[in-house]
Amino acid sequence: MAAKKKQAVAGPWWDAWRGVVFANARVLQAVEPSLEKSFGISLPFLDVLSRLYDEPNHRLRMQELAEQSLFTRSGMTRLVDRVEKAGFVRRESVPGDRRGVYVLLTSEGERILERAMSQHQSDIQRVFASRLSPDQHRAVADALAQFWRK
Amino acid sequence: MAAKKKQAVAGPWWDAWRGVVFANARVLQAVEPSLEKSFGISLPFLDVLSRLYDEPNHRLRMQELAEQSLFTRSGMTRLVDRVEKAGFVRRESVPGDRRGVYVLLTSEGERILERAMSQHQSDIQRVFASRLSPDQHRAVADALAQFWRK
DNA sequence: CAGCAATCGATGCTGTGTCAACTACTTTGT
């Protein structure tokens, strides 16, 4: 008989949750330094750039950027400050609304995004995806899609 | 025909990864304030307390605590500083090794852990687990267990 | 057993993100 270790919580859904937390943390820990080393950019940088890239005109308002990401508006202000200083985006005023600000990808931003995202993908592939079967990819994606597809 | 949106990345394993990231972030965002409000403690606090609780003698060395969690040793020093100031743990020297420090749960720490963990569980149940089927719990747990079980 | 490398935990410094408050502008209601 296996020894039973006392634990504050146990159960199948708790293990699922634990899995999410640890997978997230461990994969990020492995993947962020790689990006930093090759391109000098952090994951939040990449996140901003890729969201802009996915937009028709490569631009988004601060507000939209903040909503889509995991940042508050003020956090996004500072993040965009840094990305802008690095030369990957620039701010522009919104024609109809003088409160608003567009953030838009520069060509340098576009270039670095394409290269960085490509490496980032293979990093995730290596550290995360390659450890799961195709069935598991589908199962996890299906189970968790609800947390980002509004 | 559905319109195809340009995207930097696509694929089933990428969706799985995205799911992990967003599930993690959105659930934590929902759950942390609840804990803070009811007990005045943060998730890192709860994490430390529950790891001590799960140990035979309700104690662990700094080093072990840091390894098991997602903190560095220095981060753990400061975290334990705060938890200690709150009265939930105390430090004690290790008999055989004068470099070492035990962190051990106080009775107050034990009391608050039991109550806080109970609420935390129902929060996770409500925000995360209740949105997945039992099959999905098992699938996600199986797929992701490797990231925390050694 | 002498000396040198490795380990443990703490600390100064720094980067980064949040909250609350602020300014500027826009919308709504009468």
Place this chain on the structure above:
DNA sequence: ACAAAGTAGTTGACACAGCATCGATTGCTG
């Protein structure tokens, strides 16, 4: 058309975690 309420983005103050380093202690090797 004007006051009040709401929205967009920024800013100051702060909390927190990491890195590099330190002092103390222990283990390893010749």
